[in-house]
Every structure is written in structure tokens, then in C-alpha cells.
Amino acid sequence: MTTLTENPNVAATADTHHGPAKGLKRWLYTTNHKDIGSLYLWFAFIMFLIGGAMAMVIRAELFQPGLQIVDPHFFNQMTTVHGLIMVFGAVMPAFTGLANWMIPMMIGAPDMALPRMNNFSFWILPFAFLILIMTLFMEGGGPAFGWTFYAPLSTTYSSDTTALFVFSVHIMGISSIMGAINVIVTIWNMRAPGMTWMKMPLFVWTWFITAFLLIAVMPVLAGAVTMVLTDKFFGTSFFDAAGGGDPVMFQHIFWFFGHPEVYIMILPAFGVISAIVPTFARKPLFGYASMVYATASIALLSFVVWAHHMFTTGMPLFGELFFMYCTMLISVPTGVKVFNWVATLWRGSISFEVPMLFALAFIVLFTIGGFSGLMLAITPVDFQYHDTYFVVAHFHYVLVTGAVFSIIAAAYYWLPKWTGVMYDVTLAKAHFWCSLISVNLLFFPMHFVGLAGMPRRIPDYSLQFADFNQWISIGGFAFGLSQLIFLALLIKACRKQGKPVDAKVWDGAEGLEWEVASPAPYHTFSTPPKIK
Amino acid sequence: MSQQHDSQSYYVPEQSPWPIVGAFALFLIALGAGTTIAKIHQTGDPGWGKTVLIAGIVIVVLMMIGWFKDQIHESMQGMHSEQLGVSYKQGMSWFILSEVMFFMAFFGALFYARVLSVPWLGGEPNNEMTHLVLWPDFTAMWPLEKTPDGTETQAMGWTGLPLINTLILLTSSITMHMAHVGLEKNNRKQMKLFLTLTVLLGSIFLYLQVLEYVHAYRDLNLTLDAGIYGNTFFLLTGFHGMHVTVGTLFLIVILARVWCGHFSNDNHFAFMAASWYWHFVDVVWLGLFIFVYII
Numbered sequence: 001m002t003t004l005t006e007n008p009n010v011a012a013t014a015d016t017h018h019g020p021a022k023g024l025k026r027w028l029y030t031t032n033h034k035d036i037g038s039l040y041l042w043f044a045f046i047m048f049l050i051g052g053a054m055a056m057v058i059r060a061e062l063f064q065p066g067l068q069i070v071d072p073h074f075f076n077q078m079t080t081v082h083g084l085i086m087v088f089g090a091v092m093p094a095f096t097g098l099a100n101w102m103i104p105m106m107i108g109a110p111d112m113a114l115p116r117m118n119n120f121s122f123w124i125l126p127f128a129f130l131i132l133i134m135t136l137f138m139e140g141g142g143p144a145f146g147w148t149f150y151a152p153l154s155t156t157y158s159s160d161t162t163a164l165f166v167f168s169v170h171i172m173g174i175s176s177i178m179g180a181i182n183v184i185v186t187i188w189n190m191r192a193p194g195m196t197w198m199k200m201p202l203f204v205w206t207w208f209i210t211a212f213l214l215i216a217v218m219p220v221l222a223g224a225v226t227m228v229l230t231d232k233f234f235g236t237s238f239f240d241a242a243g244g245g246d247p248v249m250f251q252h253i254f255w256f257f258g259h260p261e262v263y264i265m266i267l268p269a270f271g272v273i274s275a276i277v278p279t280f281a282r283k284p285l286f287g288y289a290s291m292v293y294a295t296a297s298i299a300l301l302s303f304v305v306w307a308h309h310m311f312t313t314g315m316p317l318f319g320e321l322f323f324m325y326c327t328m329l330i331s332v333p334t335g336v337k338v339f340n341w342v343a344t345l346w347r348g349s350i351s352f353e354v355p356m357l358f359a360l361a362f363i364v365l366f367t368i369g370g371f372s373g374l375m376l377a378i379t380p381v382d383f384q385y386h387d388t389y390f391v392v393a394h395f396h397y398v399l400v401t402g403a404v405f406s407i408i409a410a411a412y413y414w415l416p417k418w419t420g421v422m423y424d425v426t427l428a429k430a431h432f433w434c435s436l437i438s439v440n441l442l443f444f445p446m447h448f449v450g451l452a453g454m455p456r457r458i459p460d461y462s463l464q465f466a467d468f469n470q471w472i473s474i475g476g477f478a479f480g481l482s483q484l485i486f487l488a489l490l491i492k493a494c495r496k497q498g499k500p501v502d503a504k505v506w507d508g509a510e511g512l513e514w515e516v517a518s519p520a521p522y523h524t525f526s527t528p529p530k531i532k
Numbered sequence: 533m534s535q536q537h538d539s540q541s542y543y544v545p546e547q548s549p550w551p552i553v554g555a556f557a558l559f560l561i562a563l564g565a566g567t568t569i570a571k572i573h574q575t576g577d578p579g580w581g582k583t584v585l586i587a588g589i590v591i592v593v594l595m596m597i598g599w600f601k602d603q604i605h606e607s608m609q610g611m612h613s614e615q616l617g618v619s620y621k622q623g624m625s626w627f628i629l630s631e632v633m634f635f636m637a638f639f640g641a642l643f644y645a646r647v648l649s650v651p652w653l654g655g656e657p658n659n660e661m662t663h664l665v666l667w668p669d670f671t672a673m674w675p676l677e678k679t680p681d682g683t684e685t686q687a688m689g690w691t692g693l694p695l696i697n698t699l700i701l702l703t704s705s706i707t708m709h710m711a712h713v714g715l716e717k718n719n720r721k722q723m724k725l726f727l728t729l730t731v732l733l734g735s736i737f738l739y740l741q742v743l744e745y746v747h748a749y750r751d752l753n754l755t756l757d758a759g760i761y762g763n764t765f766f767l768l769t770g771f772h773g774m775h776v777t778v779g780t781l782f783l784i785v786i787l788a789r790v791w792c793g794h795f796s797n798d799n800h801f802a803f804m805a806a807s808w809y810w811h812f813v814d815v816v817w818l819g820l821f822i823f824v825y826i827i
Contacts, residue, residue, distance in 0.1 A: 119548070123555035127562070164563070167563075171562055177630050181627060189615060222637070226767075233570075233572075236762075236763040238763055244645060244653065244680065245649060245760045246644070249644045523544075
């Protein structure tokens with residue numbers, strides 16, 4: 001789509017600039033978008049493993065009916081902190097890391113627009129999660145009210161460490177908002193001459209829209225946790241009917257943040273897939289403009305569907321219908337996207353490199369998650385599905401085989417550009433097949449137990465669910481172990497073990513990031529390239 | 533600094549220690565505030581958390597001084613290109629949008645309570661049984677002067693202090709604008725005069741706000757825990773007051789810089805950011821005055 005007329009940077013860059021600083025200072029004081037991108041990505045991966053370990057505790061407890069390994073209060077803390085870590089610690093920082101690495105290179109910018117703030121938005125994150133994880137070891141335990149922290153569970157019935165939970169969420173929010181401001185300003189103001197809006201790679205477009213969503217809804221989350229704090233500790237009654245408030249109000253405010261939040265976690269994934277599929281189908285993306293408009297439509301619709309999380313909470317009939325129809329409407333732009341990817345594949349000259357394997361798995365499995373979402377959107381049947389494992393199956397299909405698979409696909413796609421060497425393809429393929437099989441063993445049977453009525457967030461279940469749950473747990477352990485293959489592969493690649501690669505790693509790839517050397521020099525595009 | 537920075541190339545700063553210092557300070561503040569609140573809740577004694585909180589605040593202030601010093605130094609050296617100026621302006625506008633959304637959460641709570649939850653508790657529109665079973669003596673009204681569980685309070689009228697405060701803040705927005713005009717016309721005398729006036733008006737506003745709170749607590753029994761009316765009243769005006777405080781401090785720093793001869797009519801991002809921020813708190817106050825006090 002974009003080609004360079006001239007590119008003065010490629011050869012000259014490495015000489016005219018100094019390289020990175022030495023030692024720990026490089027990482028603590030850095031203002032370099034590539035360093036910060038790497039920090040975000042490693043942090044996200046470590047959080048993915050910690051959050052994953054908590055999922056293993058959950059699956060170990062659910063391996064058999066009855067209570068055997070952990071007590072219910074600890075089980076609740078595990079489900080809660082697993083959710084918080086995966087959403088705010090793994091998926092979101094991973095996408096921010098990809099944005100940091102790739103957006104300046106994709107639009108021909110020398111760095112992110114506000115480099116010092118970029119460093120600040122990363123380094124406050126580990127502290128936020130340190131506080132969150134510390135609460136698990138304190139008196140009364142950590143948050144045990146679900147990642148959605150519904151009142152009154154988080155107010156009347158929570159432990160005193162809720163204050164620390166609230167402040168740690170505040171810090172996560174500050175980090176996301178600063179990161180989003182950086183992304184949006186970079187895209188708006190730092191594009192190279194000739195990089196017009198409709199020439200931008202879709203990963204840039206999707207992140208631009210995601211950043212807008214982040215700026216719009218993260219402050220609302222901050223407001224929600226603040227009200228929880230004052231309700232619990234300062235005697236307010238926002239979520240207490242005795243003082244004129246309403247616990248349902250919490251759900252409205254939370255999901256006004258929460259629903260756009262799920263698109264925050266999936267829109268950049270769409271951008272990644274839209275980069276990978278054309279490369280390995282060796283065809284330009286089908287329907288570029290419609291992809292942009294579809295992304296924007298999804299983002300706008302995401303503000304008017306929040307109450308579909310609350311069909312069973314109680315709402316006037318008009319509300320139930322309004323939110324049902326709006327939710328179903330989202331499947332139209334989402335369908336446009338899936339259709340476009342399939343049309344891109346149509347009559348392409350397809351090859352199955354590892355990023356493509358993950359991207360294809362994404363398209364199929366994310367669509368399954370989308371369909372179960374459509375089922376959940378139908379108000380009358382949601383009364384049956386609500387708060388069962390069907391919901392757990394749905395959002396893990398969109399978040400694990402959707403968002404996480406796209407992050408892994410992105411890592412396999414751009415890792416040679418980052419390290420300069422091709423990773424161990426055998427290990428990568430093993431990682432793919434192990435993950436693919438185990439993840440379906442893990443989440444697919446959840447549909448069945450959910451439809452049969454097994455409730456979520458409960459450490460025990462009726463005997464008839466025992467067989468399926470054993471399979472689910474085995475799938476869970478296998479999926480967890482499969483990620484260790486990825487860890488080994490990443491360590492090898494970062495130690496530069498592998499065959500050196502050219503600037504253009506994949507023969508079908510297009511875009512500015514493939515015009516700079518591999519590994520990408522510490523500074524790229526200090527003078528902007530000219531784009532035809 | 534091996535490379536010559538000129539106003540043509542986009543300035544990417546060297547390594548900076550301030551962000552990590554700030555991150556650590558934020559950690560101390562969150563940890564300190566969290567444990568202090570939890571400890572007071574349990575035993576009434578803040579314990580060690582208080583010290584950590586204060587240390588965090590001190591470090592954050594030092595960090596800001598250091599960071600801004602670097603920033604101002606670079607700006608005075610002419611390292612900032614026009615493009616960087618655009619980045620700052622856009623960054624500030626998106627930040628203000630995020631602040632607007634923060635207030636929206638509390639305005640949302642206010643509207644929800646007034647339009648939905650309080651009338652529902654009174655039996656509207658089909659919640660007869662809720663009303664009869666839970667609190668049959670409750671009458672829905674706004675301002676909510678008697679909560680379902682019987683806490684009584686009085687509403688804050690809009691005519692006295694609030695009206696004066698509205699006029700003060702509106703005037704301060706005009707003086708702020710006049711200061712900006714002065715800067716653009718290179719009339720530094722006008723700029724200094726009107727900027728000083730704005731700081732004064734902001735401080736008077738804050739002082740009167742404190743008087744209003746004292747009045748609310750002492751005479752009206754209108755407290756933070758007096759039900760949803762007091763909750764929304766104090767959180768909205770409280771967060772607004774915090775923003776006015778930050779805005780006033782921001783303006784004081786700008787005023788000090790003006791006295792040092794900083795800012796010219798083509799290079800004054802910080803001045804403009806302060807001015808935007810000030811207009812923003814003014815607009816929020818208008819929303820507050822209408823929806824919290826008058827209607």
C-alpha cells in the first residue's frame with residue numbers, strides 16, 4: 001500500500017545516533033519507543049504467566065467436585081485477581097507494547113510524540129500490580145469480589161485491602177490514559193509527509209480508535225472505584241438504597257467503562273490480523289476503507305450497549321430491547337471485518353508461516369466467540385445463560401483465542417524485526433499446535449456445562465458436570481504448559497540465537513517497518529521518509 | 533548530546549530520571565493512602581501508612597520540579613519545534629477530555645439518583661412494592677432532605693455564596709482570557725495584571741468554598757455521609773475544588789515564570805495549557821452550578 005520514494009535513514013541511522021545507554025539505567029530512564037515497547041511486552045508476558053498460574057489454581061480446584069485444594073474465599077481472590085491481571089496487566093500492556101514498537105515505525109516517526117511521559121506510563125504499571133498482588137498476602141486477603149467489583153460485594157462485604165485495590169486501579173487507569181494520549185498524538189501529529197489518513201496501516205487505525213476509547217472510558221472507571229472507596233470508607237451511599245443510591249447504579253457506571261473496554265482489548269487485534277493476513281495471502285487487504293469504517297462503527301456502538309451485561313439485573317422493558325438490538329447491530333461491522341479477511345484469503349497465494357497459523361486460528365475461533373456473544377445478546381435467552389460457564393466460554397474465546405492469539409501472532413510476525421534473527425520455527429509450530437488443541441479442550445466444553453447450568457465463580461459444582469470439568473482442567477494445564485514453549489522461544493530469540501534475517505522478513509509484507517534494517521536500529525526515521 | 537538539535541527536527545529527549553522517580557512516588561502515595569484508610573477504618577489510627585503517604589507526596593513534588601525544570605530549560609534553548617508544540621497542545625486537549633469524562637462519572641451518578649433511584653424508592657413508576665416493603669415512610673424528593681433510613685439534612689441554596697462564587701469564577705475566566713490577549717499583543721504589563729487577578733479570584737473562590745463547606749457541616753447538617761444528595765454534592769464540588777486548587781497552583785507557577793521573563797507571543801505552550809485548564813474548571817463549575825445547586 002505504501003512505498004518509499006527515498007529513504008535516507010536505512011544506512012545512516014546507526015552511525016549518526018548514539019546507541020542505548022548501558023546497564024539498568026537504560027531501562028529505568030529510557031525515552032526510546034523500542035525500549036519502552038520491549039518493557040511493556042515483557043511485563044505483559046510475565047503478568048500473563050502470573051495470571052495464568054492463578055487460572056491453574058482455579059482449574060485445579062475445579063478438577064473434581066467438592067472442595068479440596070483451596071478454601072472458597074481464596075478461590076474468589078484467584079478468580080478476581082486472575083481477571084484483573086489478564087485484562088489490565090497482560091492484554092492491555094501487550095497491545096500498548098506493540099503500539100510503542102510498531103506505530104512510530106509504521107508511520108515514519110522518530111519516536112512517540114511524548115517520550116518521557118511514555119516512560120512514566122510504563123513504569124507506574126509494575127508498581128500498580130505490586131500493590132494489587134501484595135493485597136493477597138495481607139490481613140483479610142485481596143479483592144474477592146470478581147474483576148467487575150460489583151457493589152455491595154466490593155463495599156459492604158469486602159476486606160479493608162479494598163482501599164489498596166482502588167488505588168492500584170487508579171494507577172492502572174493513569175497509565176492507560178497517558179499511553180493512549182501518546183498514541184493518539186503520535187498518530188495525529190507525527191506521520192511522515194505523504195502518510196495520509198487513508199494510507200495508514202490498519203494496526204495504526206485500530207489503535208487510534210482504541211486510544212480514543214481509552215481516554216473516554218478509563219476516567220469513568222476511576223470514578224467508579226472512587227465511589228466504591230467513599231462508599232466503603234467514608235460513609236457515602238452511592239450504591240446503597242438506604243441513602244437514596246442504588247447498587248444497580250454501580251453496574252451502569254462500571255459497564256459504561258466495561259463494554260468499551262472489551263473493544264479496547266480487541267480492536268488492536270483486528271489491526272494485527274489485518275496486517276498478517278495480506279502478507280501471507282500475498283494480496284492487498286480486501287476492503288481497506290470498509291475496515292476503517294467498521295472499526296469506527298464498532299467503537300461508537302460500544303458506548304450504547306453496556307447494559308447487555310445486566311439483562312437479569314432488572315431494567316425497564318424498553319431498555320432490555322434497546323440494548324439487545326444495539327448489541328446485535330455490532331455484529332454487522334464485525335461481520336464486515338471477518339468477511340474482509342476471508343475475501344483477502346480468497347484466491348491468495350497462501351503460505352502457513354507461524355504468524356499466519358495464529359491469524360487463521362484467530363479468525364475461526366474469534367468468530368466462534370462472536371457467535372456465542374450474539375447468543376448472549378438475545379435478552380430472553382440470556383436469562384438462561386447469564387452467570388454460567390457459557391459466559392466464561394464466550395469471553396475466553398474472544399479474549400484468549402482472540403486477543404491473546406493476535407498478540408502471539410504479532411510477536412511471531414514482528415519478532416525477527418525486533419531481534420534481527422529468525423526464531424526457532426520448530427518450537428513455534430509446537431507452540432501453535434499445543435496451544436490450539438489445548439485451548440479448545442479448555443474452553444469448548446465450557447459451552448456445554450454452561451448451557452447445562454453450571455454457575456461461574458463457584459469453587460464447587462454438581463456431580464453431573466464432573467467429566468467435562470476434568471477435560472477442561474486438563475486442557476487448562478496443557479494450555480498453561482504450552483506457553484512455556486513460547487517463553488523458551490522468546491529467550492532464545494532475545495539472545496539472538498537463530499539465522500539473521502533481511503530487512504524484509506516476509507516476502508509478501510508491505511509497510512514502512514519492513515524498510516528499516518533488522519534488527520531495527522535504536523533510532524529510526526529521525527528525518528521523516530517521503531511516502532508516495 | 534552528540535547531535536545538534538535545531539527547531540527543524542523533532543526533539544526526542546535523552547534519558548530522564550524523573551519518570552521512574554514519579555512512578556516510585558505514585559507507588560508510595562497509593563500504598564500510603566490505601567493502608568492509612570484501611571487502618572483508620574479498623575483502629576482509628578493511621579499507623580505507618582501516613583508517613584509513606586507524606587513521603588510519596590514530597591517526592592512527587594520534587595519530581596515535578598525536576599521534570600518541569602528540564603522541560604523549561606529545553607524550551608528556552610529553542611529545542612522545541614513547531615511540531616512538538618502541536619504534540620503538547622493535542623496532548624493537553626486529550627488530557628482535558630479525560631478529565632471531562634471523570635466528572636461525567638459523577639454527573640452520571642447525580643442524574644441516576646435524581647431521575648431513577650430516588651423516585652424508584654418512592655414507588656415510581658411501578659415500584660409500589662419496593663416502596664411499601666422497604667421504606668413505606670419514605671417520600672421521594674430532590675434535594676433528598678430525608679433519606680430512606682432517616683438521615684436528615686438541609687439543601688444548599690444557590691443564591692448566597694454559590695452565586696457569588698459563580699460570578700467570581702466566570703470573571704476569572706475573562707481575566708484569564710485578557711491575560712492571554714496581553715501575551716499575544718506582547719503587552720506584558722496587561723498579562724501580568726490580569727494573570728495576578730486570575731490567581732486572586734481563584735484563591736478567593738477556594739476560600740469561599742471552604743466557608744460554604746463549614747456552613748454546610750455546621751448549620752445545614754449537610755455532610756459527606758448524609759445520603760445521595762450530600763454524596764453527589766461533596767464529591768462533585770470537592771473534585772472541582774481540587775481541580776481549582778491545581779489550576780491555581782498551575783497559574784502561580786506561570787505567573788512566576790512571567791516575572792522571570794518567560795513566554796513570548798509565539799512560544800507559550802505552558803501558559804496556554806494553564807489557560808485551557810482554567811477555562812475547563814470554569815465550564816465544569818457552570819455545569820455544577822446548574823445541576824447541583826439550581827435545578
